[in-house]
Structure formats: structure tokens, C-alpha cells
Amino acid sequence: MDRRPVTAADPPLLDAHLVADRGALRLDVPLRAHAGEVVALLGPNGAGKTTALRVLAGLHPLSAGHLTLGGADLDRPDRRVWTPPERRPVGVVFQDYLLFPHLSALDNVAFGPRRRGLDRRAARAHALAWLGRVGLAEQARRRPRQLSGGQAQRVALARALAVDPTLLLLDEPLAALDARTRLDTRAELHRHLAAHPGAAVLVTHDPLDALVLADRLVIVEEGRVVQEGDAATVTARPRTEYVARLVGLNLHRGHADGHAVRVGGLALTAADRVRGDAFVAFPPAAVALHPARPDGCARNTWPATVSGVQRHGDNLRVQLDGPLPVAADVSPTAAARLRLVPGQPVWAAVEAAETRAYPAGPPPRA
Template sequence: MTLHAHLVVTRPAFTLDIALKVAPGEVVALLGPNGAGKTTALRALAGLTAVSGGQITLDGRPLHTLPAERRPIGMVFQDYLLFPHLSALDNVAFGPRCQGVSKAEARRTAAALLDRVGLADRAAARPGRLSGGQAQRVALARALAVRPRLLLLDEPLAALDAHTRLEIRSRLRRHLADFDGATVLVTHDPLDAMVLADRLIVIEDGAIVQQGTPADVARNPRTEYVARLVGLNLYRGPADGARVKIGELLFSTSEHLEGPAFVAFPPAAVALYRTRPDGSPRNLWQARIEGIERHGDNVRVHLDGPITAFADITPAALADLDLTPGQSIWASVKATETHAYPA
């Protein structure tokens, strides 16, 4: 059941205008900053937000003309929205019952799905007695119980703590691999997107700015948002062979290009020096330290100057260099540490 959608949602200060195609068995993640239009797109697919234009078809059948309750869609909301007065079993059975399935058959379907998500022993528990991870799995089972051809997930892991998130992310990936319909996932977490999705679609200001496999998007970011998301410094400028002009600097790269190009490199590739280093590093500039913060096991140094950049160094290097905000410093990146590609 291939999903084809052109979604146009117009509001006074915002317009969403994107085109989506999702193949059977494919998981597509919509990624973007807050306010980009990700959840609006998901709600438009579900029929919970009216579209101003465009169309939605699932295997050739128009959905945009159908009310939400008649669309072959299962949805997992960010807060799961389980019925607090019903058991896990009856929460899952609710959808089939609404479709006219007998109570006994609906409960058999629900029991099988709860067993599939590893919660057969929690069938009688109400939502208030479930952990966050268990509630998420009940919500997924409830979405699958209506036998959807399109599965929509809105930040399905956002309500979980870090430890639970790791386990449930792995479980969810296995469940999605078993689903033969189209799946659209909304998330702001790049790790969720990279692990769960076959393809990423990045939305900014209501428009698609980049799409591709997780590996392609991570290696070739095309906006500052995507670069920050995958932890890269990103710049754009005209290329002439193995050099790209970025502001006042002429960056040497390992690739040879002509015309508009991007240059990206990780913060760990930036070397810092108190004084100008001996020799002639290919990419060298003087910068001022704007800030210093912990970043995982390392220290992230914010640099301003002819270009802004992040540099990741070890705590030992920070102590040896005796760095402080406002200080002038030299920074360099080897050409072999850069990655240049057409803009």
C-alpha cells in the first residue's frame, strides 16, 4: 500500500507544503526543529488537521476526502492517550470493537498483539499501573489492532527516560520491521530517526529541505539545522578544484569540485593552539573563544572569527591549553578531515 501525499496546510503565519511517498514496509521519519510542520503533516495524514490543498492516496485510494475514523490508519500519540479506565487488553480491543468486531474476537486479537509486544502478563493492568515503556507498547498494539495500512507515530519515545528509551527503541524497530504497511514517524531525536527509519525527510519552515537514507543525510547535511543534528560544522561557498572559499578563508579539501559547494567536518577534527603553529597547516585561522562547555566525555569550545565553529577537545587538552572565554586562539583542520560535496 504505497502512500502518495501532497500536503498543503495554510495558516495565518505558516504554510506547510510537502510531498511524501512511502512504500509498503518502509519507515519514513519526518525530522525538523520545533514549529517546522512535522506534527501538522502527521495530523493531516490522519485526518485530524484539515488540508488546504493537495491530496492523499494510499495504493491509489483517495484518503483526503475521508473523515479520520474511516481512514485505514493506526496512530501512536506522543502521550499514548490510553483510556485510563480500561485494562491494557480492552484498550487494544477498543479499535476492533469500533469496527464492528465481536467482543470475543476483539479480545482475542488484543491478546495476540499484547503477546507480540511482550505484555501478555500485563493484559489486566490499567494504564496507571504500567511503566512508560509498557504504555508505549500497549499504544502500539492498539494502533496495530485495527489492521492499518498506514501507521503514524508522533514522538513515540519522547515520554520515556533514557534507559527505557534504549530498550524500547530496539523493540520498536523490530515491530516496525514486521509491519507490511507504510509507516511515518515524527521525531526531533536524530538517534530515534537513524535507528528506526529507512529514510529521513527533513522539514524546515513547512518545506522539505533534505531527504535520503540516514547515512546519506548524516554524511551530507544541507542546512545548519541538519549539520547541528548530526554533529558537524557546515559551510557553503564557491569551489575551484580542491579549494572552497568560505568567507575570508580559502579551505583546502580532499575532494575536487567546481561551483557552489558545502564543506563539512566534525568538531573533533579542529585542532587548537595558543600560538600560531609551526609549519603551514592547510586550513588555519585565528579565532576568539565564545564559550566552553562539557559535551559528553569531551569539552566543546565555541569559536568565533572569520568563521564560527565548534571544536571538541579532551579535558586534559583544555587544562594544558589553559583556555578561557574571550581568549584569542589559533584553529586548524586538515584537508583530509574535511568533506566537500556539491551544494
Template sequence: MMLDADVRLRLGELLLEVRLKAAPGQLVVLVGPNGAGKTTLLRALAGLVPVDEGRISLNGEVLEDTSREVRVPTERRPVGMVFQNYLLFPHLSVIENVAFGLRARGVSRSEARQQGAVWLERMGLSAKADAKPRSLSGGQSQRVALARALATSPSLLLLDEPLAALDAPARAGVRRDLRRHLATFQGVRILVTHDPLEAVALADRIVVIEGGTIVQSGDVAEVTARPRSRYVAEFVGVNLFRGRGVGDSIEIDTGGALAAPDARWGDAFAVVHPHAVSIHRKEPEGSPRNVWRGTVEGCDFEGDRVRVRIQGTPSIVAEVTPPAANELDLVDGGPVWVSVKATDVVVYPA
């Protein structure tokens, strides 16, 4: 039981070249910038866009193989999909939406309705069975879309930004529900998201796609600790530098250097967590090995923290508490000193 996809296709500007394997019970989260090819990959797996070259197999069944000209049409793939804006059929009631897939697969009307009712009960939406989708809230629509996709018992479940259509306050609760409902599904699950929180909360494995190719893949801890691209670093909210290790420090490609005890030699990434970056009004004295001057480029308030973007060699993002920010009297364009302990610079080979 697993998904093995080797997909190569061109769609407008995008050239997608991806090899993706996923085990059942695993929740793979696809992240990446806009236009990177995440949704296109989902659509290729569902058979909604043809693959130019490659092979897709699910549990040993070949869904697509361009070398043998095999192509199972969408309606005969054991694949369920939750679309970004849910796409509940507006002319059908909620229960008819959920029962649609069963009806399409030849299940009798009464049987399909019965199973649909079971799904709605599981989703806590029994009261809405005969309502039209337009009367549902965003979170309810999402649950109906999920029930509709799961009702046909697919082996592969694809979710395209299932929380993107919701406003921020609703998201946390719906994310929790989604996680609970997804946990009961036994097949392969692939979810696309833009939201780091969603990725971290839901993923067993994160796959990063940029420019049509997979640039990094691993479990959550691995990807957050050792990002391999600027996008991933920003996604998980850390400072990433690329450079060359020269023994006990790393020379950064874009200028500047950072002392790091285990820098070693050769091409390397260095990661510095924003909360490990200290800001000072005067040149600090004492132990920190990495001290340099910069100017404040801007401050972003994020809940109980302030993220301060500092321009310098290298430029870096620091994270301080609001009182500390206040005390430092940070103004845009104002001069500051930055320090980072050498032991807080994590280096790994590029």
C-alpha cells in the same frame, strides 16, 4: 503498496507544502525544528486536519483529493497513529484500549479481547491486561499505544515522537523494543523525532522538514554525510559552511575561507567533522592548510568527548577528549589556534 502524499495547508503561522512518497516496509523518519510542520503533516495524513490543496493516496486508494472534493474521514482511513503522549484511554483497561479499534470496526467483544491478548503477549504485557493505563510505566504505555495502533492492521503507521515522553535512561531500552516491533510491520511507517540517535537508529530514510517544506531527503548515510541546512548539520553534529568554490578552496558566505582539494567552482556546502578540528595553544607548524585564530566560546561535555565552540572567521565546533581539553587549559574567552586538514573538508554543490 505505497503512500503518495501531496499536501498543502495553512495552519496559523505555518504553511505546509510537502510532497512525500514512501514505500511499504520503509521507515521514514521526519526530522526538523519545532513548528516546522512535522506533526501537522502526520495529522494531515491521518485526516485530523484538512488539506487545503492536494492529494493523498495509500495503496492506490485516494484518501483525500481536493480537486475532486474527496475526503475520507479519519475513522475510515487505514491509518494507525501513536501519539506523543500516547493518549491511552484512562477509563479503559489496557486490553480494552488495545481492543478498542477492533470493537470500533465491528469485531465482536470476545474476538476483540482475544486479539488484544495476542498483541499484549507480543508486547510482553499480558500481566497488565486488566490494569488501568495510569499504572503503567512510560515504556509500557508506549508499547500499549503501539499495540493499540497496530491491532487494526493499518496500511500506514504514524508515530509522533514515540520516545519523547520517556526519561533518558528508559529511552535506550524502549528504542530497541520499538525497533524490533516496528520491524514486524509490513506497511508504510512514518516517525517524527527530535532525537538524532532515534533517527539514525530507526530510519531507512530521513526527511528533513523546515518551515513547512522538505529541505532534504535521503538515506541515513547520505543525510549525515551531506547535510544541506544548518539544522541538519546540528542535528547530525557536524560543522556546515555555505559558500562559493574558487578552485582549490571555498569562500564562506559569513567570512573566512577553507582550503579543500576538490572545491571546484560555484555555490557549495563544506562539511567539517568536529573531530577533524584540532585546537592548539600556539600557532601550529607543519602541513595543515587551514589555520586560523579564534576564542573559546564555551565547552559542552558529552560523555567521553568535549565539544568546544570556537568563535573566529569562520566559527567552528571542535571535538576533543577530556584529557586533551584539560591539557589545552581551555577557558571561555581564551585565545586558541584552530587547524583543519584540507582533506578533511568535504565539499559538495549547493
């Protein structure tokens, strides 16, 4: 996104350590965001993403830790500080938008400014200006049931931004849209996030939404941060199986000694030189399948058994069991030639140049 780069010297606008209990889940997530920065929280279902958003919005209290926004404590249990949702400088776009069905688009957007003290006329003028910014001034008199999904999403965004929030929260904001509307609305949302002067936290399960909309990714699993960084860093060096699937890589953990990485009973040769605990990763497209052990320059080969075959774009995604369970992408022609069906024995091969290795190290903790 086109913003001034954030530096270590810049104080974060949002400075939080979110510790909260919800059912069996214990959330323990440090989270910071600078002015003008969009941070995406990603993770599998039940990881704690929505709980984190509810804590930030004031809909669920902290058990411990702190939540500071713009230098002011909003929630700090050890000091008995608690700010209710309506008094927080926070705007929220919910997954289902939660527009008031009995109000027009204009009055939905005007609701927040009126709660903040503007009179009816001023609040409506402010709301109409925001509807104009999202391209819906002509729909101002319509009620939510008269709007398309994309229009309702934009009204919800205008309603959240109309209160000039220091922190903007977005909970799966594109999940309810069809594919075409999602594409157009994603581009529109990107434009508004780029213009938002405050911080924004986006909760999503869609890696494309996160990669397009966010400056930084925070991956949460089982209530804890397992990886964070910009998109290039996270996608190049996944640190958990979930992240590897997210970015489309095979990932294994082993022990490295130079270019050799031992994973279980198999030694792989990688392009990188590493020592100690290490991850080794390679894309499914780099895995070649053969009916017998191949000759030639491939330095990583092992016997495998086909456990599943599924269509994946223009190719087929083949799941392999064996000493190194992996996914391989092959063309339909190659699949037919090799007669790839579950139970079929094959040999897998990956060039050393396609195999990346990097230090594993411990996962980040609060």
C-alpha cells in the same frame, strides 16, 4: 532494517503532497512511503512535523495537494474528497499514548477492532493476541495508571497495530521514556516496525531514534523539505545548519574552485574537487587549537576567539568566533593547557584530508 530493497519501479503505498495552513505555518511537503518502509520526519520545533502527522491522520484538512493511500484518495481538496479519521486505514501512536484511562489494556487494544465491526469476544481475542506480541499478555487486565511508561508505550503500539493499518503513524513515541526504558523500547519498536507490512511515518526530534528505526529521513524546516535520503547520505552531506548540528558537523557554504573553497574571506582546502556553489563540512574533533599560528602540514588555519566552553561527553566542546565560526572538541587536558575561557584568542587548524566539500545546489521543493 532487514527488508527487501525498495526500487523505483515499486509504486508507493503512501503518495501525498501535504499542503496545509496552521497558524502562521504553511506546510508544503511532498511525502511518499512504500510498503514495509519507515520514513522519519525530522526538523526543529515548529518545522511542521506534527502538522504533517495530523494531516495524515485526518485531524487537520489539506488546503491543497493530495493524500492517497493504497491507491485511494483520502483527502483531495480540488475534488472535494475527504475521509474522516475513523474511516482511514491508519493507526496512530501519540506522544502521550492517549490510552483510555477507564479501560484495561485489553479493552484499549480491542477498541479499534470493535469500531471496525468485530464483536466483543472476537475483538478481545484479537487484542489479547496483540498484547502477547508486545509481551504484555499478563498485563491485560491492568489500567493505564498501573502500567510503567514502557508498558504504556507498548499498549499504545498494540492498539495502533490491532486495526491492521495500511499506514502507521508514530508521534515522538519514545519521548516520554527514561533513558534505560527508551533503549529497550527502541529495540522492541524496531522489531515490530520491521514486521509491519504497511508503511510507517515516524515524527521525532531525536536523531538516534530516526537512524535506528527509519529506512529514509525527510528533514523539514519552516514547512518545507530541505533534505531527504537514507541515513548514510544525509549524515555524510548535510545541507542545512540544523542537519549539520543533528549529525555533529561544522557546515559552511561557499564557492569552490577545485580543491579550494572560499567561505567569506577565508579560503579552505578540501579533500574533494568541486566547482561552483559548495558546502564544506568537517567534524569538531578535526579542529585542533593552538596558542599561536601552527607550523606543519595543516593547510587550513585561521585566528579565532573562544566564545564558549561546554562539556561534551569525555571532552569539551569549544565554540569559536572569527572568520569561520566553528565548534571544536578538545580534551580537558588540552583545554587546561591552552587556558580556554571565553574571550581567549587561539588559532584553529583543520587538515585538508578532514575537510569534505560537495555541491550545494538548490534545496528540494515540492
